[in-house]
Amino acid sequence: MFEEAQLYAPVTRSETGEATVHLDHDHPGASDPEYRARRNALATLAMEWQPGDPIPVAPYTDAEHEVWRVVCRELHRLHERHASALYLDGKQRLRLPEDHIPQLSEVNQRLRPLTGFGYVPAAGLVPLLQFYGSLADGVFHSTQYVRHHSVPLYTPEPDVLHEVVGHGNCLAHDRFARVYRSAGEAARRVETEEALEFISKVFWFSLEFGVLREKGEVRSYGAGLLSSYGEIQQVADADLRPLDVARMGVQTYDITHYQPILFCAEGFGEVENVVGGFFDEVDDDLVQRLAHAASTPA
Incomplete structure (x- = not known):
């Protein structure tokens, strides 16, 4: 895990335009020069890409395609048991290939x-306003690299499996897509960093790590859970709390560990009403009121 809890490895660029991805010393690919070279090459392609250009082609290896096959096979089994019906519907609509890593194009x-959404390449971390704001236009910024082949069922950072298997299957369903777009509109509406951070946390505890109840069982609808072989199986051990955007917006989290606190909806309709409704109405004043309410003892 990253010692400084960085969600994405930092990326720098030389004067000649070449990117360097700074993997932490205990990253599974840190001592693999070929993997590091591909990560640098993909980051360079993403940084050079401009809107309107064709999506750059990622030069995946046979070993990386095998990672995709292994993870898709294992997640497919877990999705049938743990994923929400709406996610499974989106997955059926999108029909991602499971025998190779698809290019973003x-x-x-x-x-x-299906929903008007599309992917554009990202070298790594995308500024909050740019990432969330672009959702309003049906644009999702995605990394193209894949986790290291030595540990196919683990990644310390979001990779193309997370972006495409996790988020893509959600974005393939109209009801999910509407909530994503609303999150983008919310990010563009607010003016303060505090409000934007509040929105990002609500997004984190819903569209990344959200769970809901279906037919008496807890199912996952958040992309972070649905793309994690380990964490999706640990939901039962989490402290499940009612859907509450005030609490979600101030709740701290540690990306280097499984989330100990999850917010559970009573069906996706509640996600649309509570989370989607918040995204539809939020402004800086509302964030201030919610943050104050969450910090006031009951």
Whole structure:
């Protein structure tokens, strides 16, 4: 795990335009020069990409395609047991290939006709306003690298499996897509960093790590859970709390560990009403009121 709890490895760029991805010393690919070279090359391609340009082609290896196959096979089994019905519906609509890592352009060909969403490449961390704001336009910033082949069922950072298997299958369903777009509109509406951070935490505890009840069982609908072989199986051990955007917006979290606190909805309709409703109405004043309410003892 990253010692400084960095969600994405830092990326720097030289004067000649070449990118360097700074993997932590205990990252599974840190001592693999070929993997590091591919990560640097992909980061360079993403940084050079401009809106309107074709999506750059990622040069995946046979070992990386095998990682995709292994993870998709294992997640498929877990999705049938732990994923929400709406996610499974989106997955059926999108029909991602499971025998190779699809290029983002291939994903876009499948996704855009369904909900209008499409992917664009990202080298790593994208500024909050840019990332969330772009959702309003149906644009999702995605990394293209894949986790190291030595540990296919683990990644210390979001990779293309998280972006495409986790988020892509959600974005393929109209009801999910509407909530994502509302999150983007919310990010553009607020003016303060505090409000934007509040929105990002509500997004984190819903569209990344959200769970809900279906037919008496707790199921996952958040992309962070649905793309994690380990964490999706640990939901039963979490402290499940009612859906409450005030609490979600101030709740701290540690990305280097499984989330000990999750907010559970009574069906996706409540996600749309509570989380989607918050995104539809939020402004800086509302964030201030909610943050104050969450910090006031009952």
